[in-house]
Amino acid sequence: MSIQVDFSILFKSSRERKCLRWIDRFLMAELLHSTNMLQILKPNGEVDRKLEPRLTNDELRMMYRYMVLTRRLSEKLLSLQRQGRIGFCVDSSGHEACQIGSAFALSPDDWIFPYYRDSGMCLVKGLSLKEFMDHTFTNEEDACLGRQLNVHWASREHHIVSSSSCVAGRLPHAVGVAYAMKYKNQNDVCLTSLGDGSTSQGEFHSAMNFAGVWRAPIIFLVENNQYAISLPLRYQTASQNIAIKAEAYGFEGVQVNGNDVLAVYKATKMAVEKARAGGGPTMIEAVTYRMGGHSSSDDPARYRNEEELEYWKARDAIPLFRNYLTRKNAIREEEYDEIVQSVDEELTLAIRASEKIPKPALSTLFTDVYSEIPWHIKDEQDEALGVGGQ
Amino acid sequence: MSSNSDVVLLGEDLGRDGGVFRATEGLLDEFGPQRVIDTPLSEDGIIGTAIGMSLYGLLPVAEIQFMDFAYPAFNQIVNELAKFRYRSGGEFSPRVVVRMPYGGGIKGGLYHSQSTEAFFIHTPGLIVLTPSNPHDTKGLLLSAMRCPDPVIFLEPKRIYRTFREEVPDDDYTTPIGKASVVSEGSDVTLLSWGAMVQTCNEAVALASKENISVELIDLRSLLPFDIESILRSVKKTGRLAIAHEAPKIGGFGGELAAQVSERAIDSLQAPILRVGGYDTPFPYSLENQYLPSSSRVLKAIKNLAGY
Numbered sequence: 191m192s193i194q195v196d197f198s199i200l201f202k203s204s205r206e207r208k209c210l211r212w213i214d215r216f217l218m219a220e221l222l223h224s225t226n227m228l229q230i231l232k233p234n235g236e237v238d239r240k241l242e243p244r245l246t247n248d249e250l251r252m253m254y255r256y257m258v259l260t261r262r263l264s265e266k267l268l269s270l271q272r273q274g275r276i277g278f279c280v281d282s283s284g285h286e287a288c289q290i291g292s293a294f295a296l297s298p299d300d301w302i303f304p305y306y307r308d309s310g311m312c313l314v315k316g317l318s319l320k321e322f323m324d325h326t327f328t329n330e331e332d333a334c335l336g337r338q339l340n341v342h343w344a345s346r347e348h349h350i351v352s353s354s355s356c357v358a359g360r361l362p363h364a365v366g367v368a369y370a371m372k373y374k375n376q377n378d379v380c381l382t383s384l385g386d387g388s389t390s391q392g393e394f395h396s397a398m399n400f401a402g403v404w405r406a407p408i409i410f411l412v413e414n415n416q417y418a419i420s421l422p423l424r425y426q427t428a429s430q431n432i433a434i435k436a437e438a439y440g441f442e443g444v445q446v447n448g449n450d451v452l453a454v455y456k457a458t459k460m461a462v463e464k465a466r467a468g469g470g471p472t473m474i475e476a477v478t479y480r481m482g483g484h485s486s487s488d489d490p491a492r493y494r495n496e497e498e499l500e501y502w503k504a505r506d507a508i509p510l511f512r513n514y515l516t517r518k519n520a521i522r523e524e525e526y527d528e529i530v531q532s533v534d535e536e537l538t539l540a541i542r543a544s545e546k547i548p549k550p551a552l553s554t555l556f557t558d559v560y561s562e563i564p565w566h567i568k569d570e571q572d573e574a575l576g577v578g579g580q
Numbered sequence: 581m582s583s584n585s586d587v588v589l590l591g592e593d594l595g596r597d598g599g600v601f602r603a604t605e606g607l608l609d610e611f612g613p614q615r616v617i618d619t620p621l622s623e624d625g626i627i628g629t630a631i632g633m634s635l636y637g638l639l640p641v642a643e644i645q646f647m648d649f650a651y652p653a654f655n656q657i658v659n660e661l662a663k664f665r666y667r668s669g670g671e672f673s674p675r676v677v678v679r680m681p682y683g684g685g686i687k688g689g690l691y692h693s694q695s696t697e698a699f700f701i702h703t704p705g706l707i708v709l710t711p712s713n714p715h716d717t718k719g720l721l722l723s724a725m726r727c728p729d730p731v732i733f734l735e736p737k738r739i740y741r742t743f744r745e746e747v748p749d750d751d752y753t754t755p756i757g758k759a760s761v762v763s764e765g766s767d768v769t770l771l772s773w774g775a776m777v778q779t780c781n782e783a784v785a786l787a788s789k790e791n792i793s794v795e796l797i798d799l800r801s802l803l804p805f806d807i808e809s810i811l812r813s814v815k816k817t818g819r820l821a822i823a824h825e826a827p828k829i830g831g832f833g834g835e836l837a838a839q840v841s842e843r844a845i846d847s848l849q850a851p852i853l854r855v856g857g858y859d860t861p862f863p864y865s866l867e868n869q870y871l872p873s874s875s876r877v878l879k880a881i882k883n884l885a886g887y
Binding site: 337373 | 614619622625627628632635636638659664667668671673704705707757803
């Protein structure tokens with residue numbers, strides 16, 4: 191027989207205290223202590239007026255265009271991969287609201303540590319399609335010189351930090367950057383995204399723990415798409431949800447509908463303002479669904495069924511936002527097709543340009559291991575290039 | 581730290597306690613908790629956040645309390661720190677100095693005694709340094725902090741309390757990539773680093789009583805290593821012994837032996853001999869039997885001289 195103890199009365203009082211700390215500063219502070227998922231958009235295009243963020247029609251149009259761009263980009267990449275024109279790609283379909291909503295809440299000087307599905311986030315942060323495609327084709331103009339798998343973008347100019355393929359390795363880096371921002375009295379913040387699977391890693395714990403102890407200006411955005419390759423969330427955690435984990439580290443966690451771009455934007459904006467005001471870290475769990483496979487090497491039909499996909503398609507982020515925009519008259523009906531068309535043209539041009547650029551020269555295999563090439567690597571470079579006649 | 585406010589220290593017990601070996605004593609009072617950071621007990625957190633601090637322009641000197649505790653941070657050191665510059669095409673190149681007390685001889689048992697420098701030497705992207713005396717410790721540490729690449733800075737813990745020496749107050753550096761000839765000799769070249777240099781010194785003195793002249797080289801910089809000094813000496817003596825605390829198999833001595841064989845086989849008059857820790861885990865009770873002694877080093881020297 192199991193014995194159940196109701197601790198909720200204790201939790202409630204501590205939540206209320208936490209809430210009161212912020213209520214003066216943010217009218218919406220109750221969101222952060224709500225156990226319900228934050229949603230602003232309703233399926234029929236209605237909106238929760240109390241929570242609706244103040245965005246101009248131009249901003250809303252831009253958000254929508256980026257969402258369409260991100261979706262079409264994923265489709266194009268998969269097609270390029272299937273034609274053998276690129277080696278690998280990752281499908282972001284389903285993640286558009288998470289990525290565009292969060293990135294729109296950041297300033298140019300803020301730093302992001304994206305994960306491999308965050309194509310849309312990088313584009314909003316400033317990565318050009320040219321830069322994106324050079325990385326996709328791993329050509330000689332790729333900032334990473336074709337050394338990484340082609341989903342690990344890096345740009346110092348846009349503060350998009352390079353990531354490894356070990357999924358949670360970047361999380362403590364983001365906390366370190368946030369510490370340094372605070373140390374140097376900069377008002378910048380850091381955002382790192384991760385998937386639900388990454389929350390099982392030791393570095394997730396370390397990063398959350400350091401962030402809490404240091405009250406670092408950082409946002410952990412968990413794009414919970416229900417799967418880590420083949421494994422559903424229940425294989426990763428027995429926790430009631432992911433957002434609740436933040437409480438154990440001493441800061442707020444909020445769960446939002448990750449298909450509701452306004453909700454993601456709103457939650458991120460609040461977390462950013464809180465971090466800038468010295469309020470420390472926030473975790474945002476954006477609940478969404480990975481509509482495609484894990485990567486171009488994966489076949490999701492092996493482990494999940496069609497009905498599940500249909501359920502989520504009916505809750506797709508793009509039509510949900512479109513209903514809102516139409517109702518609000520932010521975009522005219524005929525403009526929707528124009529957006530798709532112009533996005534496609536832009537993609538085609540970028541692909542055409544980057545595909546023509548040659549692969550990196552053999553000599554680059556040996557550079558950037560160190561700031562200068564040491565003698566033992568120079569010897570190998572000379573041998574590979576046929577210099578010195580060894 | 582006085583001359584550069586970007587320098588921060590982070591690690592376990594290095595502030596309030598001054599470090600378990602007192603290496604950072606007094607720094608918390610002088611520079612405050614923002615710069616001398618007592619972190620949670622988490623090695624991957626220490627190295628991971630140090631990388632981030634560096635990306636934003638700080639110069640972190642991170643401490644792993646004992647080299648044996650580096651394994652929780654292995655992913656951060658090997659997959660992240662070492663590869664950042666390369667994988668990002670130079671967009672991001674963290675400069676972190678990772679200090680690690682290493683080696684045996686303090687009755688620390690299996691998990692406070694290991695010498696695993698070979699793991700880090702085997703990782704492209706890292707500079708690996710180890711001083712054998714106080715003078716080089718200051719000089720190499722300053723070089724490490726001015727080095728644009730990540731540095732694993734190994735501090736031989738056995739000599740923290742057993743080697744005293746006056747160190748100049750002024751600013752000086754010991755160059756990375758340059759070995760030091762501790763004593764000149766003509767019969768045998770003996771190559772070593774870290775605390776083993778002291779043991780080797782004893783062996784050199786014992787050998788000279790038997791009229792064997794040994795040239796002892798302290799490598800100091802394990803990667804990049806000073807191949808020129810090694811070859812110059814081996815071409816003179818024709819005989820080479822390499823002594824280190826780490827287990828022999830897969831140890832750095834094997835790599836050095838291969839490098840010398842590839843480049844100077846014609847100069848060698850005897851096989852290259854290695855004296856290492858045994859190929860077992862590091863023991864507690866039998867620590868002194870495990871660590872290569874001056875008599876084991878002497879035996880190798882005599883074998884070479886009589887070959």
